Amino acid sequence: MRTHFSTGASDQMPQTYIKRILDARVYDVARESPLQEAALLTARLANTVWLKREDLQPVFSFKLRGAYNKMQRLSQAQRDAGVVAASAGNHAQGLAMAAQRLNVKAVIVMPRTTPQIKVDAVRNWGARVVLHGDSFEEAATKAQSFVDDKGMVYVHPFDDPDVIAGQGTVAMEIVRQRQEPLDAIFVPVGGGGLLAGVAAYIRYVWPQTKIIGVEPEDAACLKLALERGRRVTLPEVGLFAEGCAVAQIGKEPFRIIRDTVDEVITANTDEMCAAIKDIFEDTRSIAEPAGALALAGMKKYVARDGLKGQHLLAIVSGANTNFDRLRYISERTEIGEKREAVISVRIPEEPGSFRRFCSALGRRNITEFNYRFSDPQQALVFVGLSVTPGGDDLEKLLAELREGGYECEDLSDNEMAKLHVRYMVGGRAPAEVDNEAVYRVEFPERPGALLKFLSSLGQKWNISMFHYRNHGSAYGRILVGVQVARGERAQFRAVLDGVGYPYREETDNVAYKLYLGKQ
Template identity: 50%
Template sequence: MKKIIKQILTSRVYEAAVETSLDEAVALSLQTGNRILLKREDQQPVFSFKIRGAYNKIAHLDPSERERGVIAASAGNHAQGVVFAARKLGLRAIIVMPVTTPQIKIDAVKRYGGEVVLHGDNYSEAAERAVELVEKTGMVFIHPFDDELVIAGQGTVADEILRQNPGQLDAVFVPIGGGGLIAGMAAYIKSLRPEIQVIGVEPFDSDAMDRSLKEGKRINLDWVGVFADGVAVKKVGKLTFDMCRQYVDEIIRVSTDELCSGIKAVYQSTRSIVEPAGGLGMAGLLKYIRSTGCSGKTLVAVNSGANMNFERLRYVAERTLVGEQQEALFAVTIPEKPGSLKRFCHDMVGDRNITEFNYRFSSRKEAHIFVGISIRETSERKVFSERLIEAGYHNIDLTENDLAKTHIRYIVGGGSSELKGERIFRFWFPETPGALVRFLDTTKGQRNISLFHYRMQGGDFGRVLIGFECGQDAAGELEQRLDRLGYRYLEETHNLAYKLFL
């Protein structure tokens, strides 16, 4: 601890980074009965805290290392921090990025004078290429999180928070990817103010640190979520794991919907549009308040970055209502006879706002409705379902059904009696030219594609729903082809939303 504290206090981050503000979210504070503060790392020159650790590491290189130049693997904020620091210090910088990297991020690296090498479909493959280039060129590899000087640079965020708010401070909520930010912050806070809780926040689908701490060793995730790409790390660092095990009090995991709600809360408080990873701190803070019912606390959420792709905002807006527990989605079966739809809307929906409505004829006896309604709290979902049952309407709560939220609500349409043995899969396609052709080449054979629905998410991957008419295919043969393809996929053939509406 003494070593890391000294490195934080003697860091060189302010040669490139700025001291960001600690702003109160006034309306949210009044609404929750707590004092809520936002640490605004979106105010950095590269709109992310990553400049702190990258610059501190590069600034400490000796003359011979500087002469060789630096290299890093990153598809996001670390890349921009490295090239910004390298340009300021007059060093050559190469960034290896996955071929799935959006053009806006590639352009940002080039704008700061970095050389871009595109390789692989994900960070792991890009990192492997970076290591090969290090061996070939002798350049210095700048790790995004598992390095003492990088961790110390990120730890300066905590130093600023304690100086900017020297009074009551109950908890700090910090996003976790590889763990560099929270490791540096937690070590510093616990050395000076051990009574302050340091709480990490991870998405459910990128929770490598939470799982590692529970297992007592670093684990490697088979796959990571693609929405909060800034924290999509399969394996946390050795240094960061050891420090988190010592100094972090708790980790809160949040869903995509809760994360979108956090992004909206930051926007309403600051008018800053943060990237998904940047909204994690706020999402965790809000979930903490909901779960504990606390009041009178002073809570800080770290807004870690604001490099948001504009195209992603549509997806965020769609998922926010569920994340805020203001929308519930239901599949409802109604009689197929005159007046039944009007009766349902009048008697069941009543004065609630309808946020989504899809109607599909099923048979001469019944029809299926996909309906979204406004609610004020989660308990209303159960009440609404019970009212439907009492009135004779069979219903299924789809609020937590990701297939329904991502695809079904946009393509309600029923199936065909001529289809034989249809199987449904969700895929995450890399947003690169040729991704669909590669898929078709790998899966070609006797199977007919019976359904195809694509949803652009504004990130490195697109969400695709595909149906195959499999007939009497040998068991496991299709999965073998899909595994060779290398795209993440999930079968949804037995999902009730699919059975009802597709």
């Protein structure tokens, strides 16, 4: 969806915000965040990529700017009444810090889905936290009750001119730091406060610069509003990028955005995860999903239009994410970068078929292998493997496998497969599986190591269970079940000794007996 900067009466609108932004009081608490060139991304995307590091603010988010600017403009009577806000976390932290600095009582209503790291941070700034509902809208309704019942002042996270002006100081710094106009600026969108402030300032100072908003694919309230020409409320929003999980774009932000923004792009979960990794590799900092959203949009924009040689900037808007989410983010990153594919393949249920299938894959790096015996004739394996991004590498592989007689299915874009099925492949051994011995094996994480292991087993023993997942470490780990008669166990262990990889038998492990062995 493209919109264009209008030249009618609304030309006055950015000018009024220029004064608001220049007069904004933010630097009592906020710092001028650095503008950093991302060297690795610059080389990979063939465009000069700049990151505006708002993740380095005292509360690890740009939201401090708008909250403090609003608080500065309250009367003494309003401050005495106290302030209340609804927030998924970053605005809450900004307002809590501002309230502490100005010695004002603050109540923050947060959705129950808010990461604990944000809840704890708000409490550490001295604000009272009330957890209510599962979305921003439910939290906002609860916050309004504090206004109605206790006379507190509601500080909106985005739908307020003073908040928008405070966020607009990000653009003021970009212009001062960069000096020469950029080709495009990418801004994350939740309720629209940051995009509105940045767009108002940049459109006035650098009219030739494209301003592109980026929304989560499952919370694209601005994109829908632009398509329909009016604000609409999404029936539900995704919560992965909880900092942008807003069902309706703000009224005042939308008034500004529709006349100043060139385009809105959406990004999915995998693309955000990939962008988190990109930011980490260039900065050694971990952005939250909403914080990496703008970069995810930039990468799609560059790939779609085939851009080269341009100066592009993404605002890294925040770094408040729970540590335990990193495992999920890491799992989804390779698929988000189009560097990993997930496929399902049928192979003959016979000794040696694993080895032949791995040979058919060639020197490709296998990232995941899940299998459990279920049928005497055919084996169904769940496979993750590295592919070359940006081309037809996966399509060629699938064609080669089908020509070789394998029935296969691409599951790379299947959300259920990636979220659930990959972890559920397995279960108890069926009645046909006799004499199953189970081993954990470690091997050096390099192409060909897995094939070497399978080739060493030969075709004497049938593999009845197999699980492997690359976790990015120096050594890969396999859990393998093999049908080995009791009298042949010593012979089988001799084969494993010959392979040279460390291993440990787990046939008597209680977890195996409870969940994987025969009933």
